[in-house]
Amino acid sequence: MSRSVFRGATCGLLCGWLPVAGAGGFVDDGKLKLQLRNVYFNENFRDEQGLTPRAAASAKHERTEWAQGFLLDYQSGFTQGTLGVGLDALALVGVRLDSGRGRSGSGLLPVHDDGRAADEFSSAGLTAKARLGQTVIKHGTLLPKTPVLVYNDARLLPQTYQGTQLTSTDIDGLSLTAGHLDKFKLRDSSDSTGLYLDGYSGNASGDFSYAGADYAVGKPLRLSYFHARLDGFYRQDFAGLVHDLPLAGGVLTTDLRYFRSRDSGAAHGGAIDNDLYSGQLAYAHSGHTVGAGYQVLDGEAGLPYISGATVYSFSNVGIGKFIEEQEKTWMASYAYNFAAAGVPGLTFMTRYLSGDNGRAGEAGIKEWERDAELAYVVQGGPLKGLGVRLRNYVYRSDFARGRDSNRVYLTYDIALW
DSSP: OOHHHHHHHHHHHHSTTSOGGGOHHHHHTOEEEEEEEEEEEEEEEOOOTTOOHHHHHHOOSEEEEEEEEEEEEEEOOOOSSSEEEEEEEEEEEEEEEEOOTTTOOSSSSOBOTTSOBOSEEEEEEEEEEEEETTEEEEEEEEOOEETTEEOOOSSSSOOEEEEEEEEEOOSTTEEEEEEEEEEEEOTTOOOOBOBOBTTOOSSOOBOEEEEEEEEEETTTEEEEEEEEEETTTEEEEEEEEEEEEEETTEEEEEEEEEEEEEEOTTOTTOOOEEEEEEEEEEEEETTEEEEEEEEEEEEESOOOOBTTOBOSSTTOOSSOOOOOTTEEEEEEEEEEEGGGGTOTTEEEEEEEEEEEEOOTTOTTEEEEEEEEEEEEEOOSSTTTTOEEEEEEEEEEESSSOOEEEEEEEEEEEEEOO
């Protein structure tokens, strides 16, 4: 099928409700992409810390799965005129290539009641959108990425949300965001449920509302503030500062983040009253980036966040999150972009984190993690855009099971339109 015929057919399916005179931008500015993801996940447990003797006897010793994902993403343009409208569509399919009842639960695939991984799972969503000036409002399937909520995309398929989000960049240097969400799907599930606190095991759920702003004070300084509330669970404020300083031929980046979290309403997840302070310095020069940071969680309970989501914290790494009650964490990292050595597309990263948790009644609790990642994206030829990513994580803790994890990601984007 030729591209012109394909576009015409797509317009007939997606644009029938639009005014014909204004449909040109909707079709001509549209993009259709298929991303292929092949993921191998192997994780071995090294101890039974925190388990009762009975639980330790039946606990898994490994999680090993291999799966193929397909992500079809269509993003239309906007119809012409003062008020432009459009429609996006997202289709997700995950297929099991290898698993087993004693090796499931990696987060790649859903797990049935008998402990076996599903052969396949899928979901789809539509998002209606409208644009006035540089203000865009979307309703439907969303992938929110804000300091108070970052969708999880660390496995086979992304976590998705249902709701409404508005973004505006009409004022130069200022970006405004507001949203209201009422449903979500975990990264390894086709089922939509209400939103709830990570770690919560009850039946309650609530809507999640958020609003905030990012402001660039010239090129070197960026400020941000967000407020969020998960009804019946918690409310949260975030403030951030990022500053770039040219220094000795490189750039020194200062990144400071602060979360203030309190329980809300019925407090289904328990009492929450804490402050998270974190900061990181990173110096980049000639392809090298060296970083160091420190983080303190002061107050009652751990940092609250939506179940399964990624936490906007330097300590949200391969396995651990280092956001337990009263935890103090220091971290160091190193990365190198081999483009500086004449090998574009090849990158390396390693980091180390050590957390000391002095919770009342549980003094001396500690955890640490060491991560390493090597990635390459083919730069030319018939396989241009093929990505290979190798990850190795080692995690140890006094209050959770130690893990050694190896993961292989193959990704390939195909621009269909």
